[in-house]
Amino acid sequence: MLKIKDLHASINGTEILRGINLQINAGEVHAIMGPNGSGKSTLCNVLVGRPEYAVTMGTVVFKDSDLLTQPPEERARRGLFLSFQSPVEIPGVPVANFLKAAVNERLKFNNRAELAGGQFLKYMHGKEKLLNMPPELINRSVNEGFSGGEKKKSEIFQMAMLEPDLAILDEIDSGLDVDALRNVSDAIGKLKTDTRAMLVITHHCQLLSYVRPNFVHVLSKGRIIRTGGPELAWDIEDKGYDWIQEEKP
Amino acid sequence: MSLEEKYRELFARGKKVLHGSAPALMNSLRQSALERFFESADFNDEKYRQISPLTALYPANDDLENIPPWRKTLRFRPIEGVRTVVVKNGQIVSDDCSFVRNYKITGLRQFIEQHRDIAKDYFANLTNKYETPLTALNTAFCNDGFVIYLPKTVQTFRPVYIYNITTVGFANYHNMIIAEKDTSVNICIRNIVNAPNNAIFNGVTEIFADSKSNVALTQLNDGYYANLYNSFLCRQAASSKTALCSVTFSGRQVINSFNMRLEGKYSETRLLGASFPSQGQQISHLSTVEHSGAGATSDQLFRNILSDNGIGVFNGRIHVGPRAAETVATQRNDNLLLSDDAKMFTKPDLVIDNDDVKCSHGATVGQPDSDALFYCRARGIAEHDARRLLAKAFITELLKKLNCKFASEHTAELIERWLDSYHY
Numbered sequence: 286m287l288k289i290k291d292l293h294a295s296i297n298g299t300e301i302l303r304g305i306n307l308q309i310n311a312g313e314v315h316a317i318m319g320p321n322g323s324g325k326s327t328l329c330n331v332l333v334g335r336p337e338y339a340v341t342m343g344t345v346v347f348k349d350s351d352l353l354t355q356p357p358e359e360r361a362r363r364g365l366f367l368s369f370q371s372p373v374e375i376p377g378v379p380v381a382n383f384l385k386a387a388v389n390e391r392l393k394f395n396n397r398a399e400l401a402g403g404q405f406l407k408y409m410h411g412k413e414k415l416l417n418m419p420p421e422l423i424n425r426s427v428n429e430g431f432s433g434g435e436k437k438k439s440e441i442f443q444m445a446m447l448e449p450d451l452a453i454l455d456e457i458d459s460g461l462d463v464d465a466l467r468n469v470s471d472a473i474g475k476l477k478t479d480t481r482a483m484l485v486i487t488h489h490c491q492l493l494s495y496v497r498p499n500f501v502h503v504l505s506k507g508r509i510i511r512t513g514g515p516e517l518a519w520d521i522e523d524k525g526y527d528w529i530q531e532e533k534p
Numbered sequence: 535m536s537l538e539e540k541y542r543e544l545f546a547r548g549k550k551v552l553h554g555s556a557p558a559l560m561n562s563l564r565q566s567a568l569e570r571f572f573e574s575a576d577f578n579d580e581k582y583r584q585i586s587p588l589t590a591l592y593p594a595n596d597d598l599e600n601i602p603p604w605r606k607t608l609r610f611r612p613i614e615g616v617r618t619v620v621v622k623n624g625q626i627v628s629d630d631c632s633f634v635r636n637y638k639i640t641g642l643r644q645f646i647e648q649h650r651d652i653a654k655d656y657f658a659n660l661t662n663k664y665e666t667p668l669t670a671l672n673t674a675f676c677n678d679g680f681v682i683y684l685p686k687t688v689q690t691f692r693p694v695y696i697y698n699i700t701t702v703g704f705a706n707y708h709n710m711i712i713a714e715k716d717t718s719v720n721i722c723i724r725n726i727v728n729a730p731n732n733a734i735f736n737g738v739t740e741i742f743a744d745s746k747s748n749v750a751l752t753q754l755n756d757g758y759y760a761n762l763y764n765s766f767l768c769r770q771a772a773s774s775k776t777a778l779c780s781v782t783f784s785g786r787q788v789i790n791s792f793n794m795r796l797e798g799k800y801s802e803t804r805l806l807g808a809s810f811p812s813q814g815q816q817i818s819h820l821s822t823v824e825h826s827g828a829g830a831t832s833d834q835l836f837r838n839i840l841s842d843n844g845i846g847v848f849n850g851r852i853h854v855g856p857r858a859a860e861t862v863a864t865q866r867n868d869n870l871l872l873s874d875d876a877k878m879f880t881k882p883d884l885v886i887d888n889d890d891v892k893c894s895h896g897a898t899v900g901q902p903d904s905d906a907l908f909y910c911r912a913r914g915i916a917e918h919d920a921r922r923l924l925a926k927a928f929i930t931e932l933l934k935k936l937n938c939k940f941a942s943e944h945t946a947e948l949i950e951r952w953l954d955s956y957h958y
Contacts, residue, residue: 333912361914369912373905377927383913386923390914426927427909443913 286311286482287352287451292343293507294331300341301327303507309451314483316493318518319504320526325486326370328504329455333367334360348450361387362394364450368440368457375427380439381409383427384446391447412445416472434465441472452476453484458492470495490522503529537577541568544704545674552677557646560676563658567673575667581761581787582667584732613695616940621698624678624707637688637719639696642679642708652683656712660740660767664793668763672738675706679737682710684717684747693720693940700726700760703733711741711749713774718748720938722945725755725764732786733760740767743774745798750777752941754948757785764790772798772827779806779936781945782817783952791820796830796858807836808932810952811844811876818847821865825858834865837932839925840876841956848880852895856887865895870902870928872921872958918958926953 292305301324309315319325331338332345334357345352348363355363375383388408389399400408413420418438428436437457444452454473458466473496477483485496493501493515501517502509503526511517511529521529535543545568553561575582619639620628626641646653661669682694700707705727713719727735735757743749755762762785768776780790794803809817823832838846848867869878882895902924910920929949936942 335908356917357908357911358914358916361912367912369909373903373909375906375909375924375927377930378923383910383923386915386919387910387913390916394914447913 286348287484288344288346290344290346292328292331292345293341294327294338295341296327296338301507302331305343305504305507305509307502307509309482309484311450311482312479313500314477314485314496314498316485316487316496316498316501316518317504317509318487318501318521323504324507325504326455327507329367329370329453329486332360332453333357333365358390359394361447362391364391366444366447366449366452368437368444368452368454370455370459372428372436372440374429374431376429378427380423380425380427381406384409384443387443388446409446412442415475416442416445417468418442433460434462434469437461437465437469438472441469441476445472445476449481451482451484453486455486456488457485458487458489466491467495490518493518505529537583538572541572548675552675555643556677557643557653559646559650559654559657560643563662564674564676567670570665571667571670571674574665574670581763581789584734584761613940615692616695617690617692618695618697619680621680621696623700623702624680624705626680637682637684637690639680639682639694642676642681642710645681645683645710649683652712656710656740656742658708658740659742660769660793660795661708661738661765664767664795666765666791668736668789668791669738669765669767672706672708672736672765675704675736676708676738677706679707679709681712682719682721683712684714684719686714687716688714689717690719693722693938695940695944696721696723698723698725699728700735701728703729705729705733705735705737707735707737709737709739711739711751713741713743713747713749715744716746717744720750720941721752722938722941723751723753724944725753725762727757727760727762727785729760731759734763735760736763738765738767741769741776741778743768743770743776743801745771746773747771748775750938750941752779752936752938752945753781754945755780755782755785755788755790757782757788759786761786762788764788765793766791767793767795768803769795770798770801770803770827770830773800774798775802777804777806777937779808779941779945780819781807781949782809783948784810785815785817788815788817789820790818792822794821794823794832796823796825796832797827798830799827800829801827802831803833804935805832805834805836806932806935807838808929808949809838809846810841810956811838811846812841812956814843814845816845816847818849819867820847821850823852823863823865824855825853825861825863826855828858829860830858831862832864833935835932835935836867837929838867838869838878839872839929840869840878841872843873843875843877845876846878846880848878848882848897850881850895851883851885852893853885854888854891854893858888859890861888861891861893863891863893867897868928869897869899870925871899872902872925872956921958922953922956925956925958926950
């Protein structure tokens with residue numbers, strides 16, 4: 286589904302990604318861990334097409350098409366989703382209106398009929414029920430005045446609504462208390478399918494114990510320096526990152 | 535011929551039209567107002583230089599065929615549950631008042647003839663006291679207008695919708711809203727000027743809100759290629775409430791000025807304004823809120839969306855007088871620039887002569903938030919749609935403050951059409 290080959294990227298002339306290679310297949314869950322400043326968020330931003338980031342080398346193929354030539358909206362319509370680490374507030378735009386526009390853009394792109402008002406509400410209520418989403422959050426403006434936990438929950442709700450093929454979750458667990466983490470993790474668990482791939486960026490093993498990744502990658506200084514199974518995450522939790530960096534010649 | 539001579543010639547030529555059937559009360563004020571206009575107006579100011587005696591005072595288009603096709607949907611249509619009054623060139627041509635018996639909406643001339651004792655206390659009362667060159671010009675050339683008169687304790691349930699069409703090249707209409715004690719009314723005015731380029735619409739609305747009255751007025755302006763000057767002057771008695779909202783979609787040069795006099799204790803006012811200057815249009819909001827009664831509250835919010843090379847101006851002033859203890863006053867002006875060539879000039883101002891007050895003022899000018907734009911795009915919404923979404927959200931915040939459901943929905947509908955017609 287996603288093939289990243291020798292990806293180099295910079296921001297304001299500073300190179301952050303220095304040759305990423307990664308392949309994610311349908312139904313797989315990959316986790317990326319790494320110390321602060323290693324390039325985890327940059328990788329997310331490059332994949333969704335944030336204009337401030339410049340790709341200087343490499344290729345990214347998503348669902349057999351060249352991702353890097355597509356504008357951000359096309360990437361989203363093709364089925365790429367990023368759960369933002371710090372989602373912005375958009376005062377005056379109700380969550381429901383925002384999602385209706387987004388969902389219909391994706392349907393239109395895939396040559397499917399757009400959802401009219403009643404159909405959309407029915408679809409949305411189904412997802413609300415699935416994720417135990419408080420209805421009052423949906424009636425408010427996008428992320429406006431949301432607590433940290435509510436913002437993350439809202440991101441996962443958006444993911445549920447858009448039904449992406451590849452979901453990138455950028456530190457979805459940051460700033461959450463134990464209960465909120467469990468709620469968000471449960472919600473992610475419900476959205477795992479045999480065809481949907483996930484790329485989970487995190488610092489902590491707790492989230493990974495819920496979402497159970499197939500592969501764990503360690504990113505350092507813009508490169509993936511080690512790949513392993515879920516046990517790698519626990520090793521990092523115990524020993525930190527230094528031992529991996531030291532092992533690497 | 536100097537500009538003054540042109541105005542004088544226009545005044546002399548129009549005397550027959552203006553004076554002929556007008557009440558003595560109106561005529562008695564004209565000449566002196568004209569002289570004061572000459573004393574106070576700066577003829578270097580472009581707005582006084584555009585007068586064209588050839589088109590002035592005479593109808594230019596007697597129908598609405600010149601309205602661009604996409605605007606035709608804005609034509610008047612009757613609305614259920616609303617008292618609809620159609621005013622053409624300052625005169626009431628129809629009034630759906632079959633259910634209304636306890637208050638009247640009449641033409642200004644007719645009102646002055648029928649209620650001389652009431653009219654002499656109100657007509658030009660505020661314009662004389664707080665005169666500007668534009669209101670002096672209006673008094674000198676005033677032809678007609680409408681009056682909404684609410685006798686004591688009349689509470690209106692249906693909103694009043696005034697569809698106000700102007701087709702003449704030089705229009706000076708004077709409207710009055712007289713709300714006596716314990717009354718309430720919701721008014722929405724659709725103000726359309728379909729006149730030749732550079733035509734002048736110079737309207738005055740005097741509002742008298744007696745104690746415990748409640749007046750809400752929303753005015754939706756489309757001046758197209760005309761110059762549109764609206765002066766609202768309002769005097770409030772104790773515990774009265776007013777809410778004035780002015781939304782301007784088009785006009786060559788537009789000035790919406792508000793002069794609010796909070797004289798009574800615990801009176802309240804809310805001033806809202808929105809505009810969409812584009813393609814060389816200049817739209818200004820000027821507000822003066824004078825707190826002279828104790829415990830009064832004022833809340834101002836003006837939001838503008840500027841595009842192309844549109845120009846916006848906000849000049850707001852709150853003055854809290856020495857007797858106005860416990861005043862609460864807020865003033866805010868936010869502006870969204872959709873292009874690099876649009877310009878906004880904003881000057882929020884506070885003058886406080888009392889220690890016991892809570893006041894705030896502020897202004898912002900900015901482009902659509904790039905993070906919010908990207909967030910929308912990352913969800914599949916194209917950039918131009920995202921810009922439209924953010925522009926709509928920006929103006930929706932203002933609509934939330936409109937309490938009248940009819941006015942709010944009608945305003946939202948017109949704003950939606952403007953946003954749909956704009957290429958982001």
